[in-house]
Amino acid sequence: MNRKLLTGGLTALIVAFLVAYFASPVLAVRGLTEAARTGDETALRERVDFPEFRASLKEELNAELVARMREDPRSDNPVLSGLGMLLAPSLVSGMVDAFVTPQAIATMVRSAKAPDPMDRPDRVETSAPAPAADDKDTVSQSWAYRDLDTFAVTLTNSRQPDQHLALLMERRGLFGWKLAGIDLTVPSEDDAI
Numbered sequence: 001m002n003r004k005l006l007t008g009g010l011t012a013l014i015v016a017f018l019v020a021y022f023a024s025p026v027l028a029v030r031g032l033t034e035a036a037r038t039g040d041e042t043a044l045r046e047r048v049d050f051p052e053f054r055a056s057l058k059e060e061l062n063a064e065l066v067a068r069m070r071e072d073p074r075s076d077n078p079v080l081s082g083l084g085m086l087l088a089p090s091l092v093s094g095m096v097d098a099f100v101t102p103q104a105i106a107t108m109v110r111s112a113k114a115p116d117p118m119d120r121p122d123r124v125e126t127s128a129p130a131p132a133a134d135d136k137d138t139v140s141q142s143w144a145y146r147d148l149d150t151f152a153v154t155l156t157n158s159r160q161p162d163q164h165l166a167l168l169m170e171r172r173g174l175f176g177w178k179l180a181g182i183d184l185t186v187p188s189e190d191d192a193i
Contacts (some may be wrong), residue, residue: 025151025169026143028177032167033141036109044102049170049180054100056168056181061092061115064184105179112139112155112165114184151177 028047035043099115108114142154149171154164168181 020175024175025145025171025177028169029141029143029151029153032169032179033109036106039103039106041102044105047177047179048102048105049178050100052170052180053105053182054096057100057114058093058096060182060184061096065092108165109155109167110139112157112160112163114165114182150181152183 031043032047034040035047095115104115138158140156140158142156144152144154146152146168151169151171153167153169155167156164166183167179168183169177170180172178
């Protein structure tokens, strides 16, 4: 009888650990979403790794900007095109450093829209007020593990269903998670585990 009780208790403990381990990013996403919805800067600061998020956003926006420059029909002058590609990273870097604040993260989460790399840094809004609730403008979320330590939250605005923004949560310890990256080119469902 004692052995069955010990086995049952151990099994319950293992199941509880696994549930907590795999459900912890969902709770972290809910906390991030609630902090963004209410504009709670303190909670956002606790839930975002700003240096890592900035580095990830710079990388994504630089790649998008280079792709746009290559596709631009006016870029047939190799000297101007090369100069543009040389200057683009510093422009994007300055924009991201000025843009990524708790308010900007909240705006991204509420709107499912990343900053545009073609915007000038002085035109980027860093303290946008919370948008009014509008039934036609809702943001849906889908969740998937990219690996055991990376959890992607894909946001889609109902007004732009073809555009997706994936926020990448990274595990910190066993049950902790922080927003540490962004993916503007959302992978197919086959890439998630």
